[in-house]
Amino acid sequence: MPTDTSRPSLGPALPEGLWVVIAAFNEATRIGRVLDELLPTARQVVVVDDGSGDATGAEILSRGAWLVTHSVNLGQGAALQTGISFALKQGASHVVTFDADGQHTPDDLPRLIAALSEQGADFALGSRFLGVAEGIPLSRKILLRAAILFTRVLSGVSLSDTHNGLRAMTRRGAEAIHLSFNRMEHASEIIEQVSRSGLRYVEVPVRIRYTEASLAKGQRTSAALGLGLRLLLEKLAR
Amino acid sequence: MNLFQIIFVPLCLLGALTTLVRLARGRMARRNGLFWFALWAAAAAFITEPGLTTTIARWLGIGRGADLVFYIAILGGVTASLYFYAKCRQLEILVTTVVRNQALSAPQHHVPPKKPA
Numbered sequence: 384m385p386t387d388t389s390r391p392s393l394g395p396a397l398p399e400g401l402w403v404v405i406a407a408f409n410e411a412t413r414i415g416r417v418l419d420e421l422l423p424t425a426r427q428v429v430v431v432d433d434g435s436g437d438a439t440g441a442e443i444l445s446r447g448a449w450l451v452t453h454s455v456n457l458g459q460g461a462a463l464q465t466g467i468s469f470a471l472k473q474g475a476s477h478v479v480t481f482d483a484d485g486q487h488t489p490d491d492l493p494r495l496i497a498a499l500s501e502q503g504a505d506f507a508l509g510s511r512f513l514g515v516a517e518g519i520p521l522s523r524k525i526l527l528r529a530a531i532l533f534t535r536v537l538s539g540v541s542l543s544d545t546h547n548g549l550r551a552m553t554r555r556g557a558e559a560i561h562l563s564f565n566r567m568e569h570a571s572e573i574i575e576q577v578s579r580s581g582l583r584y585v586e587v588p589v590r591i592r593y594t595e596a597s598l599a600k601g602q603r604t605s606a607a608l609g610l611g612l613r614l615l616l617e618k619l620a621r
Numbered sequence: 622m623n624l625f626q627i628i629f630v631p632l633c634l635l636g637a638l639t640t641l642v643r644l645a646r647g648r649m650a651r652r653n654g655l656f657w658f659a660l661w662a663a664a665a666a667f668i669t670e671p672g673l674t675t676t677i678a679r680w681l682g683i684g685r686g687a688d689l690v691f692y693i694a695i696l697g698g699v700t701a702s703l704y705f706y707a708k709c710r711q712l713e714i715l716v717t718t719v720v721r722n723q724a725l726s727a728p729q730h731h732v733p734p735k736k737p738a
Contacts, residue, residue, distance in 0.1 A: 429728075431724070440729075444729060444730075444731045445731070445733060446733065447730075447731065447732055447733045448730075449729070449730045450728065450729040450730065451724045451725060451727075451728050451729075452727070452729070453720050453724050454723060454724070455716075455720060457716075457717055457720060461720075461721070464721070465721045465724055465725065468721070468725060469725055469728060472725070563710075563714060565713060565717055616703070616706055617710075
């Protein structure tokens with residue numbers, strides 16, 4: 384699997400048909416800032432409000448992004464699939480998944496899109512371990528490394544970062560994704576589906592910014608163990 | 622007959638009889654009904670004659686009847702867990718589909734007023 388280690392400038396314009404998909408749950412305090420940062424770069428953004436109990440929806444609408452609302456909280460995987468389906472319905476030529484907690488930077492979008500066209504790939508998967516992981520705690524680093532190993536054993540896919548929410552895909556790639564896991568297991572499921580689709584994928588260095596707020600809402604070790612168990616159960620129950 | 626047999630053999634027979642009645646009235650799928658009838662009948666037979674489990678265990682090369690029951694219980698537990706996990710997943714996928722279709726049918730978009738220059 385090729386890795387695009389070059390760092391082109393932000394020169395090429397993003398495609399007209401690019402849609403950015405964000406899943407948000409109780410993100411009223413952060414989503415506004417994320418959209419303010421993102422909307423000057425990406426014109427078409429859809430945020431799936433995953434049954435939030437706060438003013439997340441109002442924040443999204445006030446910024447001019449599209450809002451799709453889940454009536455109950457289903458989980459990030461379900462919200463991303465809803466967003467991808469919405470973007471495809473709108474005729475998206477490219478889809479980017481982006482986190483709602485401010486960890487990702489829009490500066491990486493042109494790099495991801497450029498990797499798709501330059502490498503003839505259908506998926507460009509962001510990698511913090513090829514790029515920059517600002518302020519990443521050691522415990523998170525170990526957890527992510529364990530996830531990489533787990534995915535390698537379970538799916539046979541060798542990537543440098545398996546749980547990175549920043550990914551770009553072509554329309555063909557997005558159509559090949561059908562997430563059935565509603566919660567965090569989707570990160571492993573998406574890798575498996577990318578691999579099974581037979582479509583070309585490439586890893587792209589990206590920058591991830593860890594803040595106190597993003598870490599507070601991030602994946603806990605106990606939850607990660609449960610996630611692994613559910614993935615194993617799914618393999619057995621199939 | 623000991624106290625355990627006096628209580629549980631009639632209960633198992635009642636279970637078997639109820640299954641037969643439900644099967645006869647068409648309230649149960651044939652395969653399910655036969656499975657449950659066989660289970661109740663086997664339970665009644667093993668409780669009435671505990672030596673039966675030992676005979677079967679020896680025939681299978683396990684040795685003790687209690688070990689045979691233990692292995693079957695573990696196998697049954699794991700099978701039941703996987704069955705219920707699969708049912709829960711089916712239900713989860715169904716709920717997700719309903720919520721997703723509802724969400725996709727009502728997208729919202731407001732163009733915010735431009736800030737004065």
